[in-house]
Amino acid sequence: MTFLIRSLAIIAAFCLLDASGIAWAQEEERESIVFSVISTEQTEAVEALWQPFVADMEETTGLEVELVSAIDYAGVIEAMRFGQVDVGWFSNLSGLQAIRLADAEVFAKTLYPGGQEGYRSVILVPDDSPIQTLDDLLVCDGSLSFALGDPNSTSGTLVPLAYIFAPRGIDPQTCFSQVTNANHEQTALAVANGFVDAGTNNTTNLERLAQTRPEALEDVRILWTSPLIQTDPIVWRRDLPEDAKADILSFFLTYGFRGGADQRAREQAILEALFLGGFLPATDEHLLPIRRLELMRDLAETQASDELEDGERAARLEQVEIAMGELAAEERRVAVRDLADDLIEARARMDAEPDEASAQITGLVSSFLAAQPRIEVERRARRVTAGELTRGLIGLGSGLALFGVLMIRSRPPRFGPSKLMSDRLIDAAIWSGLFGLLIWSFWPAEMFKLPLLGANAPRMGEYIAGFLQLDLDGWEGYARQTLITVQIALWGTVVAVVAAIPFGLLASRNIAPVWIVQPVRRLMDAFRAINELVVAAIFVAAVGLGPFAGVMALALHTTGVLAKLFSEAVEAIDDGPVEGVRATGAGPVNEVVWGVIPQVIPLWASYALYRFESNTRAATILGLIGAGGIGQVLIQNIRSFEYGKTATILLIIIAAVTMVDLLSQMLRKRLV
Amino acid sequence: MAAADLALSVDKVTKSYGATIALSGASLDVAPGEMVALIGASGSGKSTLLRLASGLVLADAGSGAIRLFGEKVQENGKLSAKVRRARAKVGFIFQQFNLVTRASLYANAMLGSLGQIAPWRGITGSFPNDVRKRAMEALERVGVADHAANRAANLSGGQQQRGAIARALVQRAQAIFADEPIASLDPVSARRVMRLLAELNEQDGLTVVVTLHQVDYALKYCRRAVALKAGKIIYDGPISGLTRERLIEIYGDEYRDVMDEEPVRA
Numbered sequence A: 001m002t003f004l005i006r007s008l009a010i011i012a013a014f015c016l017l018d019a020s021g022i023a024w025a026q027e028e029e030r031e032s033i034v035f036s037v038i039s040t041e042q043t044e045a046v047e048a049l050w051q052p053f054v055a056d057m058e059e060t061t062g063l064e065v066e067l068v069s070a071i072d073y074a075g076v077i078e079a080m081r082f083g084q085v086d087v088g089w090f091s092n093l094s095g096l097q098a099i100r101l102a103d104a105e106v107f108a109k110t111l112y113p114g115g116q117e118g119y120r121s122v123i124l125v126p127d128d129s130p131i132q133t134l135d136d137l138l139v140c141d142g143s144l145s146f147a148l149g150d151p152n153s154t155s156g157t158l159v160p161l162a163y164i165f166a167p168r169g170i171d172p173q174t175c176f177s178q179v180t181n182a183n184h185e186q187t188a189l190a191v192a193n194g195f196v197d198a199g200t201n202n203t204t205n206l207e208r209l210a211q212t213r214p215e216a217l218e219d220v221r222i223l224w225t226s227p228l229i230q231t232d233p234i235v236w237r238r239d240l241p242e243d244a245k246a247d248i249l250s251f252f253l254t255y256g257f258r259g260g261a262d263q264r265a266r267e268q269a270i271l272e273a274l275f276l277g278g279f280l281p282a283t284d285e286h287l288l289p290i291r292r293l294e295l296m297r298d299l300a301e302t303q304a305s306d307e308l309e310d311g312e313r314a315a316r317l318e319q320v321e322i323a324m325g326e327l328a329a330e331e332r333r334v335a336v337r338d339l340a341d342d343l344i345e346a347r348a349r350m351d352a353e354p355d356e357a358s359a360q361i362t363g364l365v366s367s368f369l370a371a372q373p374r375i376e377v378e379r380r381a382r383r384v385t386a387g388e389l390t391r392g393l394i395g396l397g398s399g400l401a402l403f404g405v406l407m408i409r410s411r412p413p414r415f416g417p418s419k420l421m422s423d424r425l426i427d428a429a430i431w432s433g434l435f436g437l438l439i440w441s442f443w444p445a446e447m448f449k450l451p452l453l454g455a456n457a458p459r460m461g462e463y464i465a466g467f468l469q470l471d472l473d474g475w476e477g478y479a480r481q482t483l484i485t486v487q488i489a490l491w492g493t494v495v496a497v498v499a500a501i502p503f504g505l506l507a508s509r510n511i512a513p514v515w516i517v518q519p520v521r522r523l524m525d526a527f528r529a530i531n532e533l534v535v536a537a538i539f540v541a542a543v544g545l546g547p548f549a550g551v552m553a554l555a556l557h558t559t560g561v562l563a564k565l566f567s568e569a570v571e572a573i574d575d576g577p578v579e580g581v582r583a584t585g586a587g588p589v590n591e592v593v594w595g596v597i598p599q600v601i602p603l604w605a606s607y608a609l610y611r612f613e614s615n616t617r618a619a620t621i622l623g624l625i626g627a628g629g630i631g632q633v634l635i636q637n638i639r640s641f642e643y644g645k646t647a648t649i650l651l652i653i654i655a656a657v658t659m660v661d662l663l664s665q666m667l668r669k670r671l672v
Numbered sequence B: 001m002a003a004a005d006l007a008l009s010v011d012k013v014t015k016s017y018g019a020t021i022a023l024s025g026a027s028l029d030v031a032p033g034e035m036v037a038l039i040g041a042s043g044s045g046k047s048t049l050l051r052l053a054s055g056l057v058l059a060d061a062g063s064g065a066i067r068l069f070g071e072k073v074q075e076n077g078k079l080s081a082k083v084r085r086a087r088a089k090v091g092f093i094f095q096q097f098n099l100v101t102r103a104s105l106y107a108n109a110m111l112g113s114l115g116q117i118a119p120w121r122g123i124t125g126s127f128p129n130d131v132r133k134r135a136m137e138a139l140e141r142v143g144v145a146d147h148a149a150n151r152a153a154n155l156s157g158g159q160q161q162r163g164a165i166a167r168a169l170v171q172r173a174q175a176i177f178a179d180e181p182i183a184s185l186d187p188v189s190a191r192r193v194m195r196l197l198a199e200l201n202e203q204d205g206l207t208v209v210v211t212l213h214q215v216d217y218a219l220k221y222c223r224r225a226v227a228l229k230a231g232k233i234i235y236d237g238p239i240s241g242l243t244r245e246r247l248i249e250i251y252g253d254e255y256r257d258v259m260d261e262e263p264v265r266a
Helices: A002-026 A046-061 A073-081 A092-101 A154-168 A184-192 A203-212 A214-218 A242-254 A261-273 A284-304 A310-348 A354-371 A387-409 A421-440 A447-455 A457-468 A475-506 A514-529 A532-543 A547-571 A575-582 A588-625 A630-639 A643-671 B046-053 B083-088 B105-115 B119-124 B129-142 B157-170 B187-203 B215-221 B244-251 B255-261
Strands: A032-038 A064-070 A087-089 A104-110 A118-126 A145-148 A178-181 A198-202 A220-230 A233-237 A279-281 B008-017 B020-030 B035-039 B066-068 B071-075 B090-093 B175-179 B207-211 B224-229 B232-238
Touching: A032 A046, A032 A073, A046 A064, A046 A242, A046 A261, A064 A073, A073 A092, A073 A532, A092 A104, A092 A154, A092 A233, A092 A284, A104 A242, A104 A284, A118 A154, A118 A184, A118 A203, A145 A154, A145 A184, A154 A184, A154 A198, A154 A220, A154 A284, A184 A198, A184 A203, A184 A214, A184 A220, A198 A203, A203 A214, A214 A220, A220 A284, A233 A242, A242 A279, A284 A310, A310 A354, A387 A421, A447 A457, A457 A643, A475 A514, A475 A547, A475 A588, A475 A630, A475 A643, A514 A547, A532 A547, A532 A588, A547 A588, A575 A588, A575 B105, A588 A630, A588 A643, A588 B105, A588 B119, A630 A643, B008 B046, B020 B046, B020 B224, B020 B232, B035 B046, B035 B187, B035 B215, B046 B066, B046 B175, B046 B207, B066 B083, B071 B083, B083 B090, B083 B105, B090 B157, B105 B119, B105 B129, B105 B157, B129 B157, B157 B187, B175 B187, B187 B207, B187 B215, B224 B244, B232 B244, B244 B255
Parallel strands: A032 A064, A032 A087, A145 A178, A145 A198, B035 B207, B035 B224, B090 B175, B175 B207
Antiparallel strands: A087 A233, A104 A233, A104 A279, A118 A198, A118 A220, B008 B020, B008 B066, B066 B071, B224 B232
């Protein structure tokens, strides 16, 4: 008992130390900046690739530059909003969100290695597909499946929506039998293997795929190609000091094109490794096309949504049209400015080549006029959703049928004791209710696909076979990252145990009055219900990307779980010892400390150790939001189809979880 | 005797569980230094009376006051604010011992001091030295000092019950209330526990109130008997007043057969 108390005191002291450490560290900020890069669809080596670039940036600007790589745009935008990231390489759509949410602005844009200023979205179909035209794809009879990109992806989602679906008034969700969201590689592979009938992608990614997995490209055919989409923006926080901005801007614009031939060659090599051809200056105007795409998507979604009342739909459409109008005015300003420049240039040639110049002037003006956008708003009939109701009725019907059977089966027997009518009703209701729910959930859970498991077993075998070729390169690094994951899990669990002790006691009906128990239990429900990823994103706002956000996310979720389990243990105790302590005249806290806690310690310890094991696994998921550890490496490898490396990582994770299990078994024996 | 001078005073107390009335308008006074047996059939209300007296159970609204050594425990179905001071004066012995089974016998004995020391000392387990000394002395006295370091869970019933009495000694209780203290014990342990209670009563002047369902132990160790039947006190007087007819009245007609089969050994 005293041991427990002392441990708590030590933990509390640590927390205080930690807080003072944070306060101290903040004083020497601003000398350094944080530069974020998105590592989607890059290999795990993304940080290694960027490191020489960052080193050059530090040398040129005199700033200390910290490089962070994250898989998820949302986390970086949140981090930028709360001053945890200063400069970032974004996609067009996420850059737009950064500008809106994080008070950021575009200062440069990337170029491709060939110097191109953009890429094109494509729609892929399997090479042997009967689909030959967009019209074949858009039959919308629910017979085809379609793979869109990540919801935030420009080329994977936004461009196809804006250029194909919105103008035709088609909602992909109703047009296709199934719409999946995945990253570009997964989509390409799914199309190549014929798992979907069509999927989105982009030209840059196809070039990359041609190098890494050329065999996959042979199985796909490009059905449609979009207009040019601008390259990615480089964004900074508006409130960076002006001199820092100047240093950073001059570094980006000159990089790869400065100094002697040696330096230029070296920097060009670094850029090339990053699939970049340098940077050009840009402003927020860079994002005008993306804003247009986004508005067209909003328009399409508002029209297609069947959850809106007609009045609300009209109001939203009006909002979109107002925004479209504002956007058009901005686009017009840019276009007019460009036109003016072009006209001046053309007129300057008037003396030398009058005919060509006048033809050029006429052409410039007419193409300017033709390019002015026109919005066509089509109204669509609302979709009828009969399926849901039918399924509900089928579920209800089968439940009632079973209810009848159970009631007949439980009739009083001729010999032997009979059951109470109320017991029979309740038993029958529980079992038939469960059965009805199962039937009702059968289609939404796609349980009808069960036979596919048997039929497509060889395909699964093929997939698994990829894992069998272990790639042991860099396993020490993976082991180190796994250790970090275990360390994250350890702290997350300990913080949760410390928090769950008071919460668990307050959620126990035999300890606390009902007006405390109920609110505490609902709070714990909320802690449990909210996904760790969401919680982690919230903590990113306060503490930036990295393991600590993961610790806090695990801690919050685990507190919800442990407090519930702890309180159930407390409610199951024997009242005897509590009365024994109470009868000595002890106060309520001592009743709990001596009467309750010794009884529940074995169970509590057992629960806490079990959660430590599951948190070790859960901590790997947190890699998704850049919480570090093996999860980040694992996800990057899965996304870049490094099966051999993924298998190595999985083996190391299994080994780690096994060791944690053995350790906790030993502890459990000692404690129980 | 005024209520302030009594070890226990119970004034017209009623307790019901739903529709079942466990105790109905019972009044009882116990003077300091008495050794009283509460007897009666199962469900007669004797345990309820003892648990009410320590404030472990609340009486029905409308009941009178219950006091221990002049300190109010409860009145009108509400616990007194000073109930913990009252409880500290009385050691309570339970049929199932109610020790903290995962703690050592030594720690259990020290728990007797919880009503007297600062709460933080109890919470952190830093008991003062004089409590530690008293705990060893008390374990010595009840004869389980050899097992002081053992977890209560690993000891026999008799050893645990003597540990519970040691806890009452550390508590410096002026009275011991024992609720069926020997019902779960073998005959040898039972005798040892009852002799210990009688010794504390005679040598240390502790008031002892003990509920028993073995009449022979009551006859052997107690001087006063209080008999309950269906929640009412139907006899309160010297132990010698428990005649054959009275016992048949207390336990019902079938007790006649019990006595005929197995003569009471006094």
